[in-house]
Amino acid sequence: MQHSGPHRAATLAVSGRQPGDPARAAAAIAVAVDAEVPPLRLLLGxxxxxxxxxxxxxxxxxxxxxxxxxxxxxxxxxxxxRTSDPAWALPPLEGSPVSVDLEGR
Structure with a gap:
């Protein structure tokens, strides 16, 4: 299982040393928000x-x-x-109370 620890450590290692200018980022956000078609995602830097x-x-x-x-x-x-055919049904998730009897059809 992956944890957030390595990502957090990497983020903290560069914190305050990013190449971007916060004032320019704020101005770019304002331009994007006011655009006729604002971007769904805006990359900054x-x-x-x-x-x-x-x-x-x-x-x-x-x-x-x-x-x-x-x-x-x-x-x-x-x-x-033929989605109504039980053979097409997805198996239940492990621990799910729902079950499908494919053998008894």
């Missing part, structure tokens, strides 16, 4: 931009690597999902 681009690159790689598996669950054209 070149460090935030670089980190986000790196995360997006990793995510794109993961998506691309699993593209065939992702698309493999699509129904064939003209098919209809």
């Amino acid at each position: 070149s460090d935030a931009l670089a980190g986000t681009r790196a995360r997006l690159k990793r995510l794109r790689g993961e998506i691309d690597a699993n593209e065939a598996l992702t698309a493999s669950v699509d129904l064939e054209e003209g098919s209809v999902a």
Whole structure:
């Protein structure tokens, strides 16, 4: 199980030494809030931009690597999902009071 300790330590290690100017960040936030179409997410600083681009690159790689598996669950054209069939039901979560008897159908 991962804990927040390492992340907190890394955050404290750079606290007060970020490359961004708080006054410029505040001004950028004001511009974004007043924009005709405000951004849903606003990155503040070149460090935030670089980190986000790196995360997006990793995510794109993961998506691309699993593209065939992702698309493999699509129904064939003209098919209809039989979601009312218990065989299509997801198994209950461990410890869930809900159960599905697939053998007794």
